[in-house]
Amino acid sequence: MPPGKVDYTLKTFFQVFTSMIYQLCTDLESIKYSTRSVLNDFENDGVRYLELRTTPRESLENGMTKEKYIETTLDTIYECRSDQMSTYLIISVDRAKSASDAYEAIDLAIKYKSRGVVGVELGGNPMRGDVSIFRQAFSKAKAHGLKLTLHFAETTFSSSPYELNTLLSYEPDRLGHVIHVPEDIRDEIACRKIGLELCLSCNVHGRLIEGGFPDHHFGYWRHRDCPIILSTDDVGFFCSPLSNEYLIAAESFKLDHATVIDMCKKGINTIFAGPGEKERLHNLLTEFKAKYM
Structure with missing residues (x-):
């Protein structure tokens, strides 16, 4: 997207993906190209995990x-592996799709777990779908040792008590966005110490919240007993790499340096990869702290 052109509503965001990006990536070569480009961008930004x-x-004609x-x-x-950045895959379930589509995605995640698939997520347009139909599919994923992350309370439409309690009943390992959350469910999330994936640029520029960055609910959640993982959703749209x-x-x-480092340290414990990766990241953080503080 053009630099500075970041004022996308949620409707525009999904329209662009459906009408443009998905139409550009319709064969295996385009998937290779786009994946390689994304990986290079993250590594060049200093991402280590x-x-x-x-x-x-699918595009059967191709x-x-x-x-x-x-x-x-x-x-x-x-092919893009490096000593600097470890990369793992989370396979997404589109909430607008059917239960059978979800099972298909879960089965692929299970099949390729040994190749670096570490979890599954529920995402897609929060204005669509009935999340209750995915219970058995996500239960199967958890039974096979896959981690689970869910887009949660992203809009008022997707924030009914029924939906939020349904999603929490799936025993997620992390939650994304967590914007329109009533106090009782906030307390439950904090009680479980669920990791929270917060996307500041997406929420502000996409007008998912009212106000600017200082009004973001990061300011609330950082004082609750939940690990916070700053994330990007989506770099290409909102022109904001993870470092930003x-x-x-x-x-x-x-936030001072010590607070940011402490936030990162707590976030390491929520990653979906195993103990070896957690140890590597803790060591990197210790080295960084010794060098710059």
């Missing part, structure tokens, strides 16, 4: 099945 997310798609789509994404991740999200949070909420 990445969980990439994608929804399995010889691309959902399975080949995932295989190609994983192949590209392997940390800068925005630090400047908007007057």
Whole structure:
């Protein structure tokens, strides 16, 4: 997107994905190209641990099945591997799709777990779908050792007590956005110490919240007993790499170096990869702290 052109509503965001991006990425070569580009951008930004997310798609006229789509994404991740950045895959379930579509995505995640698939997520347009139909699919994912993250209370439409309690009943490991959350459910989230994926630029520029960065609910959640993981959703739309999200949070909420490092340390314990990755990241953070503080 053009630099500075970041005033996208949620409706525009999904329209662009459906009418443009999905139409551009319809064969395996375009999937390789786009995946490689994304990985390079994150590594150049200084990211050291990445969980990439994608929804399995197919274009049968171009010889691309959902399975080949995932295989190609994983192949590209392997080809782009480096000592600097570890990359894992989360397979997305679109909330607007059917339960059978969800099972198909979960089965792919299970099949490719040994190749770096670490979890599944529920995402897609929050104005659509009935999240209750995915209970058995997500239960199957959890039974096979996959982690679960859910887009949660992203809009008022997707924030009914029924939906939020349904999602919490799936025992998620992390929640994304957590914007329109009533106090009793906030307390439940804090009681469980669920990791929270917060996306400041997306929420402000996409007008999912009222006001600017200082009004973001990061200011509330950072005082609750939940790990916070700053995330990007989506760099291409909102022109804000992960390093800038940390800068925005630090400047908007007057966070000192020690507070930012402590936030990162708590976030490490919520990653979906195993103990080895957690140890590597803790060591990197210790080295960073010794060098710059």
